[in-house]
Amino acid sequence: MTAPTLPTGPAALRRLRVRAPAGFPEAVLGRLALRPDDRFVTVGGPAGELFVVFNDKGISAVVPAALAGSDPDGFARYHRRVTGRAAVPAARPPSGLAAALRTGRGTALRYDLSGLSPFERAVLAKTLEIPSGEVRPYGWVAREIGRPRAVRAVGSALGRNPVPVLIPCHRVVRSDGHVGNYGLGVPMKRALLQAEGVDLDRLERLAQEGVRFVGSDATGVFCVPSCVHARRIRPSHQVGFRSSAAALVAGFRACAHCAPAPGGERSAS
Amino acid sequence: MADDLDGSYGAFVRAHADAVYSTALRLSSSRADADDIAQETFVRAYRALRRYDRARVVALQARPWLLTITVNLWRSAGRGAARRPRTAGTGPAETADPRPGPEEAALSSEASRSLVRLLAELPEHHRVPLVLHHVVGLTYPEVASVLGCPVGTAKANAARGLARLRDLARTTAPRPTSPVPRPPSPARRAVAKEAP
Numbered sequence: 001m002t003a004p005t006l007p008t009g010p011a012a013l014r015r016l017r018v019r020a021p022a023g024f025p026e027a028v029l030g031r032l033a034l035r036p037d038d039r040f041v042t043v044g045g046p047a048g049e050l051f052v053v054f055n056d057k058g059i060s061a062v063v064p065a066a067l068a069g070s071d072p073d074g075f076a077r078y079h080r081r082v083t084g085r086a087a088v089p090a091a092r093p094p095s096g097l098a099a100a101l102r103t104g105r106g107t108a109l110r111y112d113l114s115g116l117s118p119f120e121r122a123v124l125a126k127t128l129e130i131p132s133g134e135v136r137p138y139g140w141v142a143r144e145i146g147r148p149r150a151v152r153a154v155g156s157a158l159g160r161n162p163v164p165v166l167i168p169c170h171r172v173v174r175s176d177g178h179v180g181n182y183g184l185g186v187p188m189k190r191a192l193l194q195a196e197g198v199d200l201d202r203l204e205r206l207a208q209e210g211v212r213f214v215g216s217d218a219t220g221v222f223c224v225p226s227c228v229h230a231r232r233i234r235p236s237h238q239v240g241f242r243s244s245a246a247a248l249v250a251g252f253r254a255c256a257h258c259a260p261a262p263g264g265e266r267s268a269s
Numbered sequence: 270m271a272d273d274l275d276g277s278y279g280a281f282v283r284a285h286a287d288a289v290y291s292t293a294l295r296l297s298s299s300r301a302d303a304d305d306i307a308q309e310t311f312v313r314a315y316r317a318l319r320r321y322d323r324a325r326v327v328a329l330q331a332r333p334w335l336l337t338i339t340v341n342l343w344r345s346a347g348r349g350a351a352r353r354p355r356t357a358g359t360g361p362a363e364t365a366d367p368r369p370g371p372e373e374a375a376l377s378s379e380a381s382r383s384l385v386r387l388l389a390e391l392p393e394h395h396r397v398p399l400v401l402h403h404v405v406g407l408t409y410p411e412v413a414s415v416l417g418c419p420v421g422t423a424k425a426n427a428a429r430g431l432a433r434l435r436d437l438a439r440t441t442a443p444r445p446t447s448p449v450p451r452p453p454s455p456a457r458r459a460v461a462k463e464a465p
Contacts, residue, residue, distance in 0.1 A: 006383050006438040008431070013403035016295055016381060016388075020286035021304065028282050028311040037279040086276050088283075 038083075039090035040075060045101060045165055046195040047188060051075050052166075053087060054094045058110030062163045064184060104132030104196050106166040113162070119147070123157040130171040133197045134226040134258065137175035143262055159183050165192065177207020198226060211240035213260050215252045222247040227258035271326040274318055281331070282311050288332060288405050289339050295400045296343045298389045306346060310339045333411040340397055340415055387437045395430030402427045 006012075026036045038060065040053045049065035061083075068078040072089045079087040100106045107128055113121050122145045130136050138158075142151045158169040164184055170192040174180040179200065182189035193200060206214070206225050215222030216233040222241060223230035241247040244254065244261035254261040270277045289310050294303035314335055318326060388396060401407045401415060402423075413423040 006380060006387070006441075008384060008387065008434040008438045010403050010431070012380070012384055013399065014406075016384065016404045017287070017291045017406070018294055020290035020307065021300075024286050024290065024304075024307070025279055025282040028308050029279055031308060031312055032278070032315050034275055034278060080276065084273070084276055086279055088279075 035085070038079065038085055038087040040072075040079070040087050041090050041093040041097075042072070042075075043093060043097060043101060046104070047165075047191040050165060052093065052097060053079065054090070055112055057112035057114065059094055059097075059163055059166060060112040062165050064188070067184070100166060104168070106163075106168070109166060111163055111167070115162070116157075116160070119145075119150075119153065120157040120160060123154050124161060124163075124167050124169075127158065127161075127169055127172060128167050130168055131228065132168070132171075134224070134228065135171050135173045135193065135198060135203070136224060136226075136258075138172055138180070139175055140224070140259070141172055144259065148262075155181070168192075173203075175207075175212060177204040199231075206240065209240065210242050213241040213244055213247050215239045215241060215247055215250075220252050221255050222252040222260055223255040224258045224260050227255055227260075229255055229257055270318075271323045274315070274326075278315060285332060285335055286311075289335055292336050292339045292400060292405050293343065295385070295388060295404050296340070296397065297346070298385055302346065306339060306342045309342050310335060313338050313342070330411070330414070333407060333414045336401060336405070336407065337415045340401075344393075383438075383441075384434075387434055387441070390437060391430055391433055395426055395433055398423050398427040399430035399434070403431070 029036045036055060038053050038055050040051050042065065043050055043052055045064070047064075049070070051061075051063045051065060051068055052059060053061040053063070061079075063075070063078070065075075068075050076087050076089075079085065094109065096108050100109050111124075113124060116124070123141055126141050126144050138154045139148070139151045141158075142148050142154045147153070154172070158172055159181065161167055161169040161183065164170065170182060170189045172180070179186060179189050179193065190200060203225055206212075211225070213222050214225050214230045214233060216237045217239050218233075218237045221229070222239075222244070239250075239252075241250070241252075248254075248261060270281055286307070290303060290307040293306040293310070294300065297303050297306060321329075388399070391399065398412050398416065401412045402409065407415070409420050409424045409427075412427070413420040416423055
C-alpha cells in the first residue's frame with residue numbers, strides 16, 4: 001500500500017476541533033439544578049407581532065412585540081429585566097403554535113404555568129375552553145371552577161395571565177356588556193375579539209336592554225349571547241332573558257355548548 | 270456574570286462548550302469520557318464561581334481557567350486503574366451527539382482518525398500543549414498558565430510534540446492499521462469509529 005504520509009501539521013490539528021454535542025449546555029445546567037435558559041420565537045399574532053417564550057415544560061410567556069422591543073436582543077434584555085432569566089432565540093417554534101394562532105384554539109399546546117397558584121391555574125384552564133368568537137362573563141368562569149363568589153379574584157387571575165392571546169383571557173368580559181379590563185390594554189382586547197368575529201356592538205346593545213341570555217322559542221334552548229348557537233337564532237324566534245333563572249322558569253333548558261346556567265350536561269367543546 | 274451567576278451560566282457554558290469539549294475529546298480520545306470530563310468541568314467551574322468574590326470573577330481569564338480544570342480532570346480520570354463507574358441510562362453516550370459536526374464531516378475521516386490515534390501515542394507533556402495550542406487555539410501564554418510552566422517550556426513542548434507526530438506518521442504510514450498502545454474495549458472501538 002503506497003499511502004502518502006499523513007498530514008500532521010498545525011492545519012490538520014486545527015481540524016480536530018469539534019462542536020460540543022447537542023444538548024450539552026442543557027445537560028450541564030440540569031446537573032447543577034439550574035433551569036435551562038428560556039427560548040423564544042417571534043410570530044405574527046391576530047393583533048400584531050408576538051414574542052412567545054417557552055422551555056421544556058411548555059410555553060411560559062407571550063409578550064406583544066410592541067411592548068418589548070422589536071428585535072431579539074431587545075427582547076432578551078426585556079425578558080431578563082422582567083423575569084431575571086436569560087432567553088435565547090429558538091431555532092423552531094413549539095409544535096402546534098402556528099395552528100393555535102390560526103384557529104384561536106390553544107388547547108393542544110403545553111404551557112408552563114409553574115409560577116401560578118392552583119386557583120390561577122384553574123381559572124386559566126377554564127378560560128382555555130372558551131371557543132374563538134365567543135365570550136363569557138367573569139362570573140361564568142368563577143361558577144364553572146366551583147368558586148361562584150370569587151368573581152373579582154377571577155379578574156385578578158386573568159390580569160396575571162402570563163400567556164395572553166394563547167390562553168384567551170380576552171374572551172372573558174363583564175356581564176353588563178362592557179368588554180372589561182385587559183392586561184395589554186382595552187383597545188387590544190377589542191381588537192382581538194373583533195379579529196375573531198365577535199360582534200361587540202350587538203353584545204353591548206343586548207346588555208343595555210338588560211338581556212344577558214338569549215333563547216330560541218323554536219328549540220327551547222337558551223345561551224349566552226355570543227354562543228355559536230345563539231348567533232344562529234332567527235330574530236323572529238329570539239327571546240331575551242335577564243337571568244338564567246328567568247329562562248329556566250320560562251321552560252327553556254341550558255345550552256350544552258355554552259353552559260349558561262349551573263349544572264346540566266356538557267358537550268366536549 | 271459577576272452579578273448574576275445563575276442567570277448567565279447558560280450563556281457561559283454555550284460560549285466555552287466547544288473549546289472544553291474539544292480539549293476533553295482530544296485528550297481522552299473517547300466521546301463518552303470527553304462528555305464526562307467536559308460536563309464535570311462546567312459543574313466544578315460553577316461551584317468555584319459561587320465561592321469567588323466579585324473582583325476575582327471579573328478578573329478571570331475564562332478559557333485558560335476552564336481548560337485548567339479540564340486538563341486536571343482528565344489527568345485524575347486516567348490515574349490508576351480504578352475508574353469511576355459510569356452511570357447507566359443517563360450516561361454520556363446517550364447525550365453525546367453521534368453525528369459528526371460540519372468541520373469533521375469536511376475532513377477525510379480516515380486521515381483524522383489516524384491522526385487521533387497518533388496523538389494518543391504522544392507522551393502527556395507533549396500532547397497537552399499540542400492540543401491546547403493547535404487544536405483549541407490557546408495562545409502560548411495561556412497554555413503556560415494552564416500547565417503552570419514558563420511560556421518557553423509550553424512552546425518548546427508543543428513544537429516537540431509536532432515533530433514527534435511527524436516522525437510517528439512517517440514510521441506508521443506504510444501500515445494502514447497502526448497498533449494502538451492500549452487495546453480498545455468494544456465500546457471504545459465503536460466510539461473511535463465516530464470520533465475522527
